[in-house]
Amino acid sequence: xxxxxxxxxxxxxxxxxxxxxxxxxxxxxxxxxxxxxxxxxxxxxxxxxxxxxxxxxxxxxxxxxxxxxxxxxxxxxxxxxxxxxxxxxxxxxxxxxxxxxxxxxxxxxxxxxxxxxxxxxxxxxxxxxxxxxxxxxxxxxxxxxxxxxxxxxxxxxxxxxxxxxxxxxxxxxxxxxxxxxxxxxxxxxxxxxxxxxxxxxxxxxxxxxxxxxxxxxxxxxxxxxxxxxxxxxxxxxxxxxxxxxxxxxxxxxxxxxxxxxxxxxxxxxxxxxxxxxxxxxxxxxxxxxxxxxxxxxxxxxxxxxxxxxxxxxxxxxxxxxxxxxxxxxxxxxxxxxxxxxxxxxxxxxxxxxxxxxxxxxxxxxxxxxxxxxxxxxxxxxxxxxxxxxxxxxxxxxxxxxxxxxxxxxxxxxxxxxxxxxxxxxxxxxxxxxxxxxxxxxxxxxxxxxxxxxxxxxxxxxxxxxxxxxxxxxxxxxxxxxxxxxxxxxxxxxxxxxxxxx
Numbered sequence: 001x002x003x004x005x006x007x008x009x010x011x012x013x014x015x016x017x018x019x020x021x022x023x024x025x026x027x028x029x030x031x032x033x034x035x036x037x038x039x040x041x042x043x044x045x046x047x048x049x050x051x052x053x054x055x056x057x058x059x060x061x062x063x064x065x066x067x068x069x070x071x072x073x074x075x076x077x078x079x080x081x082x083x084x085x086x087x088x089x090x091x092x093x094x095x096x097x098x099x100x101x102x103x104x105x106x107x108x109x110x111x112x113x114x115x116x117x118x119x120x121x122x123x124x125x126x127x128x129x130x131x132x133x134x135x136x137x138x139x140x141x142x143x144x145x146x147x148x149x150x151x152x153x154x155x156x157x158x159x160x161x162x163x164x165x166x167x168x169x170x171x172x173x174x175x176x177x178x179x180x181x182x183x184x185x186x187x188x189x190x191x192x193x194x195x196x197x198x199x200x201x202x203x204x205x206x207x208x209x210x211x212x213x214x215x216x217x218x219x220x221x222x223x224x225x226x227x228x229x230x231x232x233x234x235x236x237x238x239x240x241x242x243x244x245x246x247x248x249x250x251x252x253x254x255x256x257x258x259x260x261x262x263x264x265x266x267x268x269x270x271x272x273x274x275x276x277x278x279x280x281x282x283x284x285x286x287x288x289x290x291x292x293x294x295x296x297x298x299x300x301x302x303x304x305x306x307x308x309x310x311x312x313x314x315x316x317x318x319x320x321x322x323x324x325x326x327x328x329x330x331x332x333x334x335x336x337x338x339x340x341x342x343x344x345x346x347x348x349x350x351x352x353x354x355x356x357x358x359x360x361x362x363x364x365x366x367x368x369x370x371x372x373x374x375x376x377x378x379x380x381x382x383x384x385x386x387x388x389x390x391x392x393x394x395x396x397x398x399x400x401x402x403x404x405x406x407x408x409x410x411x412x413x414x415x416x417x418x419x420x421x422x423x424x425x426x427x428x429x430x431x432x433x434x435x436x437x438x439x440x441x442x443x444x445x446x447x448x449x450x451x452x453x454x455x456x457x458x459x460x461x462x463x464x465x466x467x468x469x470x471x472x473x474x475x476x477x478x479x480x481x482x483x484x485x486x487x488x489x490x491x492x493x494x495x496x497x498x499x500x501x
Contacts, residue, residue, distance in 0.1 A: 014040070015085045015311070016078055017303035020107075020115065022050030022093040022149025023173045023272060024221065025067070027074045028300045037304060045070040046268045050093045050149045050173035057098030064103070071110040079112040086113045087307045089399070091123050092150025092171065116399035120167020123299060124153035125396050128162040130302030131219045131295045140214035145283060146298055147222040147276050149173035154204070154283070156211050164211060166204045170197050172222050172276030176258070183258045185274065190249060193275070197282030205286055216289050219298035222276030225269050227294040232264030240292040245281045249274070306397065316397035321366045324393060328373035334443060339368035341451055342439035348456045353431055360432060367409040367436055387411035409433055413440055417492050424492070434463065434489060441481045455501070462495045469500040
């Protein structure tokens with residue numbers, strides 16, 4: 001999520017990414033110099049977080065303890081890094097926990113950095129980005145498959161850009177837990193597991209087949225392990241084929257248990273490998289894939305490059321916001337006016353609020369772009385439509401928490417503060433909402449007008465707006481709006497004074 005507090009520290013040459021997956025937790029550290037990333041350190045811990053997810057959406061104590069022990073170790077490595085140089089994301093299992101706030105709070109205290117929960121679509125985008133930087137794209141379209149512990153991402157793209165992204169609710173841990181919980185393997189259970197995967201793939205099958213592709217790459221521990229097993233058992237040269245996958249499944253059928261000691265398979269992947277291979281086999285058969293090459297890089301490397309882009313002011317989130325604004329026919333010149341006014345106001349009070357005006361400025365700018373998107377649906381209560389769209393659309397680069405923050409600002413940009421739906425305990429977001437509301441008021445006119453010189457100051461709960469007396473006399477409607485706003489602000493415990501100077 002947006003860390004709005006003022007951040008100190010020089011621009012870092014080291015950056016780090018952590019992927020809190022359903023099967024394993026991964027950390028990767030890299031040095032950024034001469035416009036290149038050099039990988040310095042990789043850590044992996046098979047936490048099996050997904051194994052501890054109960055049917056009612058709770059995380060059992062054993063899985064939680066394993067996770068926190070791992071995060072203590074990761075935190076020791078990262079605690080001295082500035083927040084802008086670290087990105088930590090949670091995937092399928094953290095998306096599935098009924099109330100993840102307690103877990104996220106404990107995780108942040110151990111890591112020293114906030115943890116984001118990302119959507120399946122964002123996970124897919126980052127996987128594709130990591131693979132594209134690992135194996136340079138050729139001509140035509142490529143398919144990328146990533147099998148995680150709780151979900152499987154299938155992506156079609158060209159060059160560095162994904163075009164079609166799907167996150168399917170099947171993974172090596174989830175499938176193993178559902179069909180092979182006691183470690184026994186039978187023909188009947190394998191058949192049921194494969195059928196479940198085929199049912200998950202079926203709704204998106206035609207979209208991928210209609211697009212077509214020229215090459216297929218796989219990115220995940222399961223896929224790299226399958227390639228290694230096929231190679232070391234002499235079944236292929238390391239290329240994954242349907243014949244090789246069927247031989248792996250046949251070996252488990254003959255053995256009758258999950259504890260099969262396959263040549264080339266590490267012991268820590270042994271218990272969930274069959275589940276992952278069944279997912280992969282189902283994808284091969286459903287999509288008619290002939291062969292797949294395994295890529296070394298995946299989600300965490302994609303995180304690094306995405307973070308590098310943000311630090312270099314090449315933020316995919318800006319492109320996503322602009323695309324959504326265009327899609328819903330936002331008046332961009334007016335949005336620019338609102339953003340400019342909001343930044344003028346923020347710059348005057350950011351230090352007093354202890355707020356980082358870089359991150360806060362981004363959030364305000366994007367909110368200024370997106371608060372009107374609901375107008376495409378209805379003018380009545382359009383702010384509610386705007387909030388719904390922002391919260392539920394796929395905004396590439398944004399975490400769920402970031403989208404929720406943007407949606408909250410859109411919801412609260414007019415009328416009374418939505419006390420029941422706005423996170424009023426997030427003081428920084430409340431303050432930004434007040435800035436956005438004022439910026440909207442000053443730019444309410446349909447035609448472009450020059451705003452007066454505005455002096456904005458704060459002292460505890462008192463906000464003071466100082467504007468030229470001549471402007472006050474010439475703009476009675478805006479003044480009336482500001483006076484109404486003072487009443488709305490009073491409802492949430494603040495005081496807004498409008499002073500003519």
